Amino acid sequence: MTKLPIIIDTDPGIDDAMMLTLAFANDDVLDVRLVTTCSGNISQDKTNYNARTFLSYIGASVEIARGLEGPFFRELEVAEDIHGESGFGNVKFPAPKLPVSERPAITAMLETIMTSDEKITIVATGPLTNVAALLLAHPEVKPKIERISWMGGAAVGGNMSPVAEFNAYVDPHAVEIVFRSGIPIVMSGLDVTHKAFVTIDEAENILRIGGEFADKAYQLVTYYLDVMKKTPFHEENYDQVLHFHDVCAVMYLLNPELFEGQNCHVVVSLEGITAGATVVDYTNRTDKAPNVHVLHTVNREQFVAEFMKAVEIISARLK
Ligand code: RIB
Numbered sequence: 088m089t090k091l092p093i094i095i096d097t098d099p100g101i102d103d104a105m106m107l108t109l110a111f112a113n114d115d116v117l118d119v120r121l122v123t124t125c126s127g128n129i130s131q132d133k134t135n136y137n138a139r140t141f142l143s144y145i146g147a148s149v150e151i152a153r154g155l156e157g158p159f160f161r162e163l164e165v166a167e168d169i170h171g172e173s174g175f176g177n178v179k180f181p182a183p184k185l186p187v188s189e190r191p192a193i194t195a196m197l198e199t200i201m202t203s204d205e206k207i208t209i210v211a212t213g214p215l216t217n218v219a220a221l222l223l224a225h226p227e228v229k230p231k232i233e234r235i236s237w238m239g240g241a242a243v244g245g246n247m248s249p250v251a252e253f254n255a256y257v258d259p260h261a262v263e264i265v266f267r268s269g270i271p272i273v274m275s276g277l278d279v280t281h282k283a284f285v286t287i288d289e290a291e292n293i294l295r296i297g298g299e300f301a302d303k304a305y306q307l308v309t310y311y312l313d314v315m316k317k318t319p320f321h322e323e324n325y326d327q328v329l330h331f332h333d334v335c336a337v338m339y340l341l342n343p344e345l346f347e348g349q350n351c352h353v354v355v356s357l358e359g360i361t362a363g364a365t366v367v368d369y370t371n372r373t374d375k376a377p378n379v380h381v382l383h384t385v386n387r388e389q390f391v392a393e394f395m396k397a398v399e400i401i402s403a404r405l406k
């Protein structure tokens with residue numbers, strides 16, 4: 088079976104690391120041609136370092152390119168309160184063996200896409216700054232992009248404001264550019280990621296896999312839980328579960344049958360109190376053509392089972 092060629096744009100980040108675990112465990116299905124880092128959970132210096140550290144640690148061999156330093160117009164707002172100052176909570180990894188690519192992210196994305204025989208799928212699990220910059224600077228890539236699978240946005244609610252999810256909130260202008268691009272988009276917003284959670288008992292099963300990697304994965308996800316209990320804002324059932332937001336963006340590519348969604352017209356608010364709000368027209372009130380496939384339901388038990396398999400695969404590789 089031919090593999091799906093993908094580029095991953097990410098801001099690791101704890102759930103980004105879980106997403107990378109899933110992606111690289113399934114290297115029989117996914118062909119990760121390039122990883123680029125965006126500013127989001129923490130600064131570009133830290134996301135790039137974390138991507139190189141984590142991917143070195145799990146034995147991946149992939150180019151990792153630095154993206155833009157921050158959003159197009161807004162001041163970068165990070166989420167160190169959730170992911171810790173390092174972005175990986177209090178979990179330490181050995182120094183990275185994988186270098187920073189000599190190519191900046193936009194160049195690496197352009198050249199990877201334009202030299203590929205097949206169309207490339209982009210997985211984005213942070214603010215869309217890099218993806219939007221690529222589309223603005225090089226619109227010639229559009230016909231060669233199969234789809235963008237993005238963790239971000241929300242039809243209802245928000246985790247950065249009452250109406251905005253973090254990745255959309257950080258750079259709403261980038262969301263606008265991507266949503267207008269005409270490229271097929273699958274959006275794993277909070278509507279589905281709040282259902283894609285791991286319970287505390289299931290997290291214990293990560294530990295039972297054994298080995299250093301499983302131990303570090305357990306430490307990462309439980310750091311998330313401890314922090315969520317102390318934050319002033321509360322995501323759904325924040326104190327009993329761990330929302331694996333970013334994992335959805337890859338899980339959908341591997342197992343689309345686990346999800347339900349709807350093609351909708353989606354726009355994003357750019358300014359003011361609603362900045363970053365993704366307005367999802369579920370009932371076609373605007374009578375505008377759908378531009379995004381919005382996921383809203385997931386088979387949670389199967390989602391967790393597939394994730395646990397990925398942890399077992401990576402853990403076995405490192406033993
Ligand atoms: O709202 C969740 C998103 O914000 C995830 O991508 C998480 O990593 C943070 O970036």
Ligand code: CA
Nearest residue numbers: 100103212213
């Ligand atoms: Ca992320």
